Amino acid sequence: MKMKRELGLFDAVMLGLSGAIGFEIFVLLDHAYFNLAKSGIVLALLLGGLINTLIMLSYSELCAAIPEIGGEYTYIKVAYGGFVAFISGCLRWLASVAGAALAALAFAKQLLYLFSKVAPAVEVFVSAQMPLIAIIVIVILVALDVIGVKKIGTIIVISFLAIFAFFLVSGFWHGLTPIEVLPKPLHEGLLGVFSATAYMFPMFFGMRAIVAGASQIKNPDKNVPKGILLSALLVIPLYFSIAYVTVGVISHEDVGSPLLNFAAEKIMGLPGGVLFAIAGMVASISALGTSIAVQSSIARGMSRDGYLPKILLSVHKRFGTPYVAIIAGSLLIVFLSVIGPIEFLAYAGSFGSILVFALINLSLLKLREKRPYLKRPFKTPLYPLTPVAGFVMSMVLLVFPIFLGDVNAVSGLMSGLGLVALALITYHLRMIGRHRLRVAVGGISLSIGVFAGLWAYLFDTEFVPLIIPSIPLYVLILVCIVSILAGILNISARTPKIF
């Protein structure tokens, strides 16, 4: 059934803002401020907003030209085919899973802050049980997603805008310490600012929600690009001023964590800090529910296209929800929320999405060349400078935190690249097919068996190079016999009839 187009430009902008303004601002400022850029986070957010606008220009053109469901997965598929689209799907999935784990930990962190203020007696207990709290929140949200409870995004974003407006007005009224937006010398130099931008970039990601909701927007040729660009531009002064006020009211001596709660407490007293803690928890819960649903939808999309097992498409008989995909991804979310520090999860999510953004810019360049006559209701200005700049800046954001030597950034990038490697193997194994793969594994098994036999013979004749570890003869003979038998059985398996 086709969805009705009921949303106007205002709703489109709200959709983009509700996607962007979320729990990230409550949790990501800390590491960026304390370890990467200090007051340079103000400049870092400004830079992030500008880079995001460059990328959103590419999104706008592609979304208006290819108004089909699937978002970036579809654009990349049209430009580069299934293989690259599959990689992008895996990266988006990684970003959603890491984002969900981050949201669960952000909830636990805000809860800890709340207890430290209203019930200090249980603070130590809550502090020790943060992973458990994150797991409980994930399990509850998974249950809600399986049952099929809808979220209330627009109400949350309006509440946030009101809270932030109150924070900004109070902050300016309170009187700010004159801060240097461009301190000289910059803490860790421009490297620190770029690293902070990369780390805080998830604060902008959610804007893509417009692309996902494009099928419900009236007059999409005009409203979708306008909505994307307006929300991208509106977020810049909002984040810039929040960071400016936050950095302006705190002093380096008495600064506490979470940074935003601390600033709110300094401006509005204890009620301010508590209000921000509650807002942070609500945002985290909302984002966690959305991320769980998004990761399951990406996994189902790839399963539908034959890249992942079909079992992920299973729908619950009673609730009509994709419970297998939800639960499968949620197990990884639980695992990540237990093992992963906030900084690692933020980088993993950020790098996953930044790589997709780089591919989006490349897709735009490719489609302009490959399909010059495609109807484009919106054209990116200053082509090809804009997508080229978007691509280059995405790469810069990937590389700078590594140069700064941030261990979490290296782990985050390695997780992303590891997933890409795994995706490559999965893709090729799917393309090879079960039977051919079995014959190949049989061949390897046979070779191992022959090698083990030769090794056993060398042991028997006591002609063994020292570099070969000593393994008992009977083990080698067992491995030799079993591997040769397994090889013969696998190679001689009958080819199943395809037609």
Next chain:
Amino acid sequence: MRTRRILAVIVGIAQGAIGVFAVVFAYILFFDFPLQLFILIVFGFFSIISGLFLLTERPSP
């Protein structure tokens, strides 16, 4: 075909077990020797996959 099926199950279980033992022993014995660790883990995984293929073999119609 019945003999083949029985043989496939026995060899599949043996090879899968060898693969699991190879991975476990690789970690225990060669944790500080990356090359040996890598070779044994690759061998272990191939053995496990090969064993699984034999265990999940369906009788041809």
